[in-house]
Amino acid sequence: MTRTAVKVRGLAKRYGEVRAVDDMDLDIQAGEIFAILGPNGAGKSTAVEILEGYRDRDAGEVSVLGVDPRHATRRWRARVGVVPQTAGDAAELTVRETLRHFAGYYPNPADPEEVLDRVQLADRADTRIRRLSGGQRRRVDVALGVIGNPELLFLDEPTTGLDPEARRRLWRLIEDLARDGTTIVLTTHYLDEAEALAGRVAVLAGGRIVAEGAPATLGGRATAQARVTWLEDGRREHVDTGTPTTTVQRLARRFGGEVPELSVTRPSLEDVYLRLIGSGAEPTTAGSVR
Amino acid sequence: MSGAPAAPPARAAAPLPSIAATGWSRGLLETKTFFRERDAVVFTFAFPIVLQVVFGSIFRGAVPGTEISFAQLYTAGLIGAAVMGASFQNLGIGIAVDRDDGTLRRLAGTPLPHGAYFTGKVLNVLLVALLDVVILLALGVLMYDLKLPDELFRWATFAWVFVLGITGSALLGIAASGLPRSAKSASAVISLPFVVLQFISGVFVPFTQLPEWLITIASVFPLKWMCQGFRSVFLGDAGAALELTGSYELDRAALVLGAWVAGGLILCLTTFRWKGRRDG
Numbered sequence A: 001m002t003r004t005a006v007k008v009r010g011l012a013k014r015y016g017e018v019r020a021v022d023d024m025d026l027d028i029q030a031g032e033i034f035a036i037l038g039p040n041g042a043g044k045s046t047a048v049e050i051l052e053g054y055r056d057r058d059a060g061e062v063s064v065l066g067v068d069p070r071h072a073t074r075r076w077r078a079r080v081g082v083v084p085q086t087a088g089d090a091a092e093l094t095v096r097e098t099l100r101h102f103a104g105y106y107p108n109p110a111d112p113e114e115v116l117d118r119v120q121l122a123d124r125a126d127t128r129i130r131r132l133s134g135g136q137r138r139r140v141d142v143a144l145g146v147i148g149n150p151e152l153l154f155l156d157e158p159t160t161g162l163d164p165e166a167r168r169r170l171w172r173l174i175e176d177l178a179r180d181g182t183t184i185v186l187t188t189h190y191l192d193e194a195e196a197l198a199g200r201v202a203v204l205a206g207g208r209i210v211a212e213g214a215p216a217t218l219g220g221r222a223t224a225q226a227r228v229t230w231l232e233d234g235r236r237e238h239v240d241t242g243t244p245t246t247t248v249q250r251l252a253r254r255f256g257g258e259v260p261e262l263s264v265t266r267p268s269l270e271d272v273y274l275r276l277i278g279s280g281a282e283p284t285t286a287g288s289v290r
Numbered sequence B: 001m002s003g004a005p006a007a008p009p010a011r012a013a014a015p016l017p018s019i020a021a022t023g024w025s026r027g028l029l030e031t032k033t034f035f036r037e038r039d040a041v042v043f044t045f046a047f048p049i050v051l052q053v054v055f056g057s058i059f060r061g062a063v064p065g066t067e068i069s070f071a072q073l074y075t076a077g078l079i080g081a082a083v084m085g086a087s088f089q090n091l092g093i094g095i096a097v098d099r100d101d102g103t104l105r106r107l108a109g110t111p112l113p114h115g116a117y118f119t120g121k122v123l124n125v126l127l128v129a130l131l132d133v134v135i136l137l138a139l140g141v142l143m144y145d146l147k148l149p150d151e152l153f154r155w156a157t158f159a160w161v162f163v164l165g166i167t168g169s170a171l172l173g174i175a176a177s178g179l180p181r182s183a184k185s186a187s188a189v190i191s192l193p194f195v196v197l198q199f200i201s202g203v204f205v206p207f208t209q210l211p212e213w214l215i216t217i218a219s220v221f222p223l224k225w226m227c228q229g230f231r232s233v234f235l236g237d238a239g240a241a242l243e244l245t246g247s248y249e250l251d252r253a254a255l256v257l258g259a260w261v262a263g264g265l266i267l268c269l270t271t272f273r274w275k276g277r278r279d280g
Helices: A044-051 A095-103 A112-118 A134-146 A164-179 A191-197 A244-255 A269-276 B008-013 B019-036 B038-058 B070-100 B103-108 B114-143 B152-176 B183-200 B212-220 B222-242 B250-271
Strands: A004-015 A018-029 A033-037 A059-064 A080-083 A152-156 A183-188 A200-205 A208-213 A226-232 A235-241 A263-265
Touching (some): A004 A044, A004 A183, A018 A183, A018 A208, A033 A044, A033 A164, A033 A191, A044 A059, A044 A152, A044 A183, A080 A134, A095 A112, A095 A134, A095 B019, A112 A134, A134 A164, A164 A191, A183 A191, A200 A269, A208 A269, A226 A244, A235 A244, B019 B038, B019 B114, B038 B070, B038 B114, B038 B183, B070 B103, B070 B152, B070 B183, B070 B222, B114 B152, B152 B183, B152 B222, B183 B212, B183 B222, B212 B222, B222 B250
Parallel strands (some): A033 A200
Antiparallel strands (some): A004 A018, A004 A059, A226 A235
16 A cells, blocks of 8 residues: 655745745655755755645645645644754653653553653653753654654654764664654755665755655666776776676686775765765765675 | 554544643643753742842841831732742743743644643743742741731732733743843843843832832833732731822722733734744
């Protein structure tokens, strides 16, 4: 069963002369993890805030869970979870107090104790939020986003500022939520985050979607030329080719076995991304074959 | 959370929590938070009580030329200051902080009705103000020979001055919460005018020692009229002679305080922002 969770047609929003969002179309299916990537000022926040019902638009049609967020009702709010960017609220309350309190806003909330377990904060349940680490605090944010049992969850830069271990833990939590059928829309600066989590990504630049698709195939990434490099006579040589296997076989024959310092690379998601947003003058070929 | 995909039909059927229930829950949460924040407790709650102890130790006996004790005089003033502190200052700073630290933004993403947020604030304000008043009166009676009025109509006056004063000041505080640019500047932006207002409204300094232009300014704001009303309660008819006009002018007090309730409501409805300045 595929239902459309988010449908956007011709969305536009301008601030004075600046077109923050310009003629955007978007379809997000129920149950998928969808990432919106883009540099600061690309229109990510504006677009998502319009979907969340925080901000009005100038033109276009928007439907989120079948409702125009411009006419957000309490009933609709109960079906949508929003995890805003890092906040400093509820500092003097404990994790459990806060979760129980927010559960009272919803018609059909999750059990706060279950949510505590799920975000792995059961052992910090009676700690005041002020005393939590950045990663723990962020997990409280996610817990508050899902306490109402939402069908759709918006995550705004969920792991900004977290250490690698805390990021991975949060990623596992997000995947876990998606497995239960929650549709997840996340905005992020981090390409590895989009690659690790999202089934599909949209890259925004200048208020427009410049590419959309699975991270592995984004921007023709899968079919892009590979670069084969090796060491010969003390110099680093390279060939860009659409058939790297043939190239490697030829090299192997020429060297009669091992090719010194052989590597085959394809453009990383970062290369593709930088090209798409138009700021990567010279794509690098960092990273090995995935 | 478990079985989320199968849940939608059940969800649609469950009723949304009422404003009364969520408002009450907000009130409990606000109060819990208030008493855990040292700044709020010290500046808003403890301030009038500390001042009462200080004044009680400095001024003893009766106001010269009268039989009215100093305790009666400053307790009336401090109750006025406590009521305005619990409402105007508490809300002016508290809502500015809520706007800055993401509280309002987070709430806006939930099905919490807007009215429940304000209900919670009002419950918190009422509780803080009533507690302050009870402690001020108890301390006054136990330590500083404060005499409580025994006529019922004095307490009736107390009640309407309290209700009109706290409502008007609370609305003024909600409107003023939009002025500070951030949580950090909120206590300065809100507290400075409040302290000045206390000095020119007859809380600390008797009106007879103030220049007329300051009295004119004070007469615009609710604090002067609250204090005047509370003096009528605690000083009785004999105290009226201490007033500038020789009367407590309760009718004018009711008029000005009532005007603040109406004007404050309009001000709030037209200027209140759920978003912070940085949210664009």
